[in-house]
Amino acid sequence: MARRVHPLTLDLLERLEEQGCPARQCLTWALDPVHRARAGEEPDERAAAKDAWVSELLREWGSCGRVLVVDQVPLAVVVYAPPALAPGAGAVPTAPASPDAVLVTDIWVHPRHRGRGLGRVLVQATARDLATRGGLRAVEAFAAGGPGAPGCTAPLDFWLRTGFRTQRAHPVVPRVRMDLRSTVSWVDEVEAALERLVGVVRPVPVPDAAVPAVHRDDGDR
Numbered sequence: 307m308a309r310r311v312h313p314l315t316l317d318l319l320e321r322l323e324e325q326g327c328p329a330r331q332c333l334t335w336a337l338d339p340v341h342r343a344r345a346g347e348e349p350d351e352r353a354a355a356k357d358a359w360v361s362e363l364l365r366e367w368g369s370c371g372r373v374l375v376v377d378q379v380p381l382a383v384v385v386y387a388p389p390a391l392a393p394g395a396g397a398v399p400t401a402p403a404s405p406d407a408v409l410v411t412d413i414w415v416h417p418r419h420r421g422r423g424l425g426r427v428l429v430q431a432t433a434r435d436l437a438t439r440g441g442l443r444a445v446e447a448f449a450a451g452g453p454g455a456p457g458c459t460a461p462l463d464f465w466l467r468t469g470f471r472t473q474r475a476h477p478v479v480p481r482v483r484m485d486l487r488s489t490v491s492w493v494d495e496v497e498a499a500l501e502r503l504v505g506v507v508r509p510v511p512v513p514d515a516a517v518p519a520v521h522r523d524d525g526d527r
Contacts, residue, residue, distance in 0.1 A: 308378070311431045314371030314385060316357055322373065322380045323353070327414050329383055330356050332458035335394040335411035335448075342394065363387050371412075372431040374424055381419050384428040385412035386436075386445065395448065398456065400474040400481040403446045407483060408436055410447040412458045425460065429468040429484075437486050444485050446473065451480045 312318060323330040331352040333342045336359040345355040363370040371385040389395060389403040392411050396402060403409045410432070415424045436442045447470065449455075449462040455478050462480055466472070470482035 309374070309376050311427065312373045312375055313369050314360070314373055314383065316360060318373045318375075318380055319357070319360060319383070322383050322414070325380060325416055327380075327383060327416075329385060329412040329414055329458065332356065332412055333359075333394065334456045334458050335387075335392045335409070338393040339397055360385070363391060367391060369435055372428060372435065374427060374431075382415040382424045382428055383412065384410060384432055386410045386432060389446075398448055398479045400448060400476045400479050403448075403481065404444065404473070404483065406442070407444040407446040408442055410445060410459075413447075413460050414458075425464060426468050433469075433484070433486060442486060444483050445470075446481060446483045449480050449482050451476060452478045454478050 319330050331349055333345055333352060333355055336356060337345060341355075345351055360370065367388060370387055371383060373380050374382040386408050389405065389407070389409050392403075392409050395409060395411075413425065413428060415428075432445060436445060447465055448459055449465050449470075450459050451462045462472075462482070465482040468484075469488070470484045472480055473483040474481040
C-alpha cells in the first residue's frame with residue numbers, strides 16, 4: 307500500500323473535491339466577507355475563487371499545504387497561509403492571528419478514515435514544512451468550539467490532541483497555537499507515523515462522478 311504526503315497543488319485540490327472534500331469551495335478564511343459575497347454561491351464560482359487564492363499563495367509565498375495520498379487516492383488535506391494572505395480570518399471574534407504565526411485555513415480527512423491518525427500526520431507534515439523554512443515561530447488555527455463555528459476547520463479537541471494550546475478562548479471560535487520550537491522532534495516522526503498506517507488505511511475508489519461538495523466539516527479527524 308503506497309502512502310505519501312505531497313505538497314498541495316491545484317490538481318490535487320480538484321481530486322480531493324471528487325472525494326467529497328469541501329476545501330476547494332470553502333472561502334471562509336481565503337476571502338473577506340465582501341469578496342466572498344462577490345464570489346457567488348455556485349460551486350463552480352466558489353471553486354474558481356479558491357483556485358485563484360491558492361494560485362496566489364503558491365506564487366507569492368510558496369508551499370501552502372499538504373495532501374495525504376494512499377494508493378493514488380487523496381484522503382486528507384491541510385492548507386495554511388500567512389495571516390496577511392488570509393483576509394477572511396479578520397472577521398472572527400478571536401482575530402487577529404499572531405503576526406509570528408502561519409494560519410491553518412483548511413483541514414479535512416475523508417470520513418471513512420477518521421479516528422486513525424491521518425489528521426495528526428497532516429499536522430506533523432505542516433510542522434515539518436514550516437520548521438525547515440526558518441523564521442517562523444508558530445502555527446495557529448481558529449477551531450470549531452461550538453455551534454455556529456465557521457467551516458473548513460476542526461473541532462477544538464482535535465487541535466488540543468495534536469499539540470496545540472488555546473491562545474484565546476471563545477465558546478464558538480477559539481484560537482489555538484502550536485510553537486514550532488516544541489515540534490522539532492516531529493520532523494523525524496512523519497515517516498514513522500505514515501508507516502504505522504499500514505493495514506489501517508484502506509483506499510477509497512474514485513467515483514465516476516464528482517460528489518457534491520459540503521461547505522462544512524465538523525467531524526472528528
